[in-house]
């Protein structure tokens with residue numbers, strides 16, 4: 001029999017899923033996640049056009065920056081949000097749909113974002129191998145009704161302790177652990 005390890009596995013992720021019945025439920029999820037984030041976190045927001053990636057990012061940013069307007073960075077590719085408290089991390093909100101080549105992200109300052117900021121990235125696949133292996137993946141899909149969405153949050157093993165109670169408060173449930181799948 002193989003020994004069972006209780007150490008977090010660096011490449012193992014656990015996927016939590018649920019249904020968000022309304023835009024308000026999506027915003028609530030983002031609001032629960034926001035205060036747990038710290039400098040260096042990378043959030044990959046996956047989903048088709050109109051799935052709700054910007055809606056999620058907007059609520060997350062507004063949870064940390066009350067009253068701030070959060071337009072979609074469709075044309076700028078990135079918009080940044082400086083905290084009032086100088087000790088708190090800056091948020092970089094990317095929409096990479098129009099990024100032509102992964103290397104073009106260097107000109108946007110993606111390395112600085114990954115080192116020092118909270119990075120929220122729509123269309124993260126545009127980064128190819130430049131997307132850090134260690135990231136939180138949030139996948140939104142159209143639901144059964146016009147205002148419902150399925151959500152999957154894929155959490156690296158080592159981050160589960162930090163996010164678990166928020167995932168439970170979102171009403172999500174863990175579905176499986178996948179070795180080597182990040």
Ligand SMILES: Nc1ncnc2c1ncn2[C@@H]1O[C@H](COP(=O)(O)OP(=O)(O)OP(=O)(O)O)[C@@H](O)[C@H]1O
Pocket residue numbers: 020021022023024025026047048049050051052053054055056072095122146147148149
């Ligand atoms: N449960 C829900 N959660 C989030 N958005 C919802 C939900 N139900 C309906 N919507 C609507 O879906 C739309 C989502 O648009 P949004 O711009 O956030 O999508 P997106 O994934 O960022 O698209 P794009 O790829 O074009 O950037 C909004 O009009 C929002 O009101």
Ligand SMILES: [Mg+2]
Pocket residue numbers: 053054055072095122
């Ligand atoms: Mg968007």
